Amino acid sequence: MLNRLFAQVGQTALVLFFVSVASFVFLKLAPGDPVSLMLGSDYNKDSYDKLFTELGLDRPWAAQYASWLGDFVTGDWGRSFVSNEDIFRLAVMQALPVTLCLAAYALVLALLIGIPAGVLSALKRDTWMDLCATGVAVFGNAFPSFYLGIVLIWVFGVGLGWFPTLGFVAPWENLLEGLWYLTLPAITLAAWYIGLIARVTRASLLDVLGHSYILAARARGEGSARVVWVHAMRNVLMPLTTTIGLQLGGMLRGAVMTEVVFALPGLGMMITAATLNREYTVVQAGVMLSGLLFVIVNLVVDQLYTWLDPRLRRLA
Amino acid sequence: MSAPRSMQVPAVPATRSGALAEGWSAVWAQRSARWGMGIVLAYVLAALFAPWLATHDPVAQAVEAAMQAPSTAHWLGTDSFGQDIYSRLLYGARLALAIGFGSVLLGMVAGVALGLIAGLAGGRIEWAIMRVVDGLLAFPELILAMAFLAVLGPGVDNLVYALALSFVGPFARTVRSDVLQVRAQPYVEAARLMGVPMREIVLRHVLLNVAPGIVVQAGIRVSIAILLESGLSFLGVGVVPPTPDWGLMIAEGRAFITMAPWISGIPGLALAILLVALNLLADGLRDALDPRSGETR
């Protein structure tokens, strides 16, 4: 068990190392640098050169990367080139909680809507209800999220005035207000996953419903609601968990556009801004965090499998 | 999506004879798939015959006719440059489909290759490949595409490469886990023992068995590609204006969402309908290609 954990940690570290190298190389290869952005219209060679040197951007790439890595593993994540903000504070203390709240809220919404929609369309397969449920679910992920977000802002924020149009209030400070502020962004983000969850639920429920033990249960005269919710749903949970697991990583990543539209200071916003600013230290911190979350989610999902599937438990 | 596939019990070996026809009729048997296919086909036709169907030059500006609501002169209205939205939509279908299918195809080829190699080779090679794949997956797709596009520079071809890169990971992952499952099947083992060369085993048994999953995934990914592409336009690094492109049209039109909602709304709707159709088609393919779903019928 401990060995496996160590192996996992080693593997994770390796993946993250790869991720950091890749993002570093990408940002270095991309034309442009933070200093020209900082100087903007006030560009002049002298100021540029001085700042460039001051920020250590004139050193060879390998040296820049090595010193970043050295600092990073010892807990010094450095400072943003442009704003001089402490990156650890920015990424972990500020951005991460925002994105986690958003993703969690969106996940709950997606499950609350997606599962019933999927069950409905599986039970009423090939009827108009199936088509409707599938249609509604599928339409959710048919619009670019920035567009959906903007439409929601104008309809529910400006037109009806039900929800705030943008901004973030920490739910841990004020739960209700926090959720209220996060509702439109969460719907925007959830829209994509509602369709997905509904589809997976539908497909795997159909799959399960055809199996002999369900037919047997039915033959025994068990009520169909019981059959569905007790016998069948248990087996739907497996693929659903996998999907959610895979997607949760994706959800944190999918938050990019949602955060930009709703001006949420989360990881997506941070990474986007930093990529556009060519701030490799910030991007690396962000991508490492996103990678770490991805790995953690995968580990949790693995654990959930063994818990859900007794066969796997025996194997382990 | 990819995930359920890897959890499914692998399919029985495919019978070659008439598989295609059978698959076709199985897809056709489903109403939603029929719808999906019909719509996708309509889009393809619209794209192919855009020059004949269009009423205007898609990049012809008309200062006096800017931001006009749909009318007989401009069936779907005009945008802020007075360009005809209907005509841009038709030409935009070309680009949307080309970018969508192109990037997915490219990502699929690379991903399937990596997945096959990893799954078949095993050992260190597999381990190394999968770590790279994990790394790719850890990047937010949009950021990956954005950074890659910044490196490559502007252009539709580079856009396709950038999007393709973000599809390599998911395909590789699915294919590998499918391969592992297929490989464990007795008949594959038997074939190996009978001295069938590995290459043939791969082609005949493994690839054929993992193909349905890949095809389904590809169908869904095409819509993701088009969505991502519009996202890049939103962030200002997508297709170069005034190229008729849906993502660009939506992104540019968002500034006029109250004054002239059709500018972004119409390409948005066109995109949504295409994506729904692609999804329906993918679902249909899944049901049709996955023999088990026959049990319920």
Add this chain to the structure above:
Amino acid sequence: MSKIDHRSLLAAKLAKDFSRGRRALLGAGAAAGALGLAGIGSTALVSDAHAQGQPVKRGGTIRLGWIDALDTLDPHFTSSLGSIKVINNVFNGLLKVTWDGKKVGFEPDLAEKWDAVSDRVHVFRLRKGVKFHNGDPLNAEAVKWSVERVRDPANKSQHAYHFEDLTSVDVVDEFTVRLTFSKPYAFLPVALTGSTGRAGTIVCRSAIEKLGRDYGRNPVGTGPFKFVSWRENDSIVLERNPDYFEKGLPYLDRVEIRLIREPSSGVAALLAGQVDGLSLVPFQFVPELRKSPNIALYGQVEGNYSYVGMNNRKGPFMDVNLRRAVAHAIDRDVIVKQGYFGEAIPAFTPISPPMTPFYDVNIAKSSRGHRLDLKKAMEFRKKAADQSEVTPVYIVAEGFTGSGGSGTRISQLLGPMLAKIGVKPKVELSDRAAWLKRRNTGDFDMFDEAWIADLDPHETITPEWSTGRQWNFVGYSNPEFDKLVAEASDTLDTKRRIVLYNRAVDVLLDDAPLAMLAHRKVFKAFTRRVRGFQYIPVDLLNLHTVSLG
């Protein structure tokens, strides 16, 4: 813009104030003292913007949406107007820019009195009892240190050029400081306000020595608001400075600035009442906001010009005739209408309306400058060396057209216009970082941009188009132009300056390293509950006199 000659009115006022001082410096009549030389008496009372007669309500928190990006809040190292708008609420300069609805003025801010001892020596008497937010006193030492910080070549401030002719800063006594220049400097008042709060802004020595580069995130100034916090990508918070030297100001208790990347979201937030104001309104949204009865828009044609830059060093535009052809093929009415949604006026020359008396109000009827003339354009095109179709690389970055970024609209509009003269630009889109890199390194054939928030011809053409200067990205070089603008900079006589600048502009536009586009309005928007905002046409958002109804 109004037809009133702002600058000569200002000149008259300055001259009058000056004659109250001891020395008649130039004896050249009213216009002589035009720029740079004055000892202005008392501060104008600012609060009379609340002219409605209602008592001003004190207190409250104003929430503002900030659409433009920020870099640093260190005034000497910022390049962003988004930052400068914040900085102007936290810091003061020796002088400040004012606007009475008709003319731009320069009034004492931290200085109480400004004496021009000679045309190169300026003595400032400071207000007494002014304190930085950390309690440090504002005195002659502080001013000296601050000015020298900008000027010090080791610091490489991008605003150092404002003080390149400054030979010394001397402390005369605790509240008197003397600036000595090597030659007359017509641009001085603008430099001392730092145009919009840059070079001439007085910063706090002890805070900088303590914080270093972090000062930019924790600014300490003397202004009406104290800095509280800055959460990256989220918000900046300021609070009332109870010890502010303008008695009774400011009215607001707190300022919450929300940083918004997506302009359409910012506009939505304003209309939904979630923010009380916007730092900037992209042209696309102006019609929408004009329609709304709850929104007050502030915006006029400011000191700016947008232009198409053409590379003089390489590529097709080394050919002056091709550049001239482009300059005359552009329909500026279409640019104004379609590019800026009508919120601009065509630019014939770089001299913009607020730069009275340099701006020629009858320019449209004259024959000077760039204007649409296809016949002329074709003539130039025929003289060009390359008679085949030319495909210059046109670099663009996406963005809404506000005060700074120009987006892709202009490039799209220029396409059909230039096609008429056989020029088909190859538009290359990239993000802003890549765009800036290409612009700075001359990796382009053409681009469009704007020079903004300028008050004087000096700053609007000299560093932009002089040989080898920092912002001359197209590599233009004409010794005649260089000579004219250098002479104008050293000249204090306004009439003479007008002549010199007109000649310089004519030379520049005939060589056409740039093709003129438009002078644009720059907007701020507030909900109706915001009272007392004083609009100043150099993209400032001063909250000194603002209150909430």
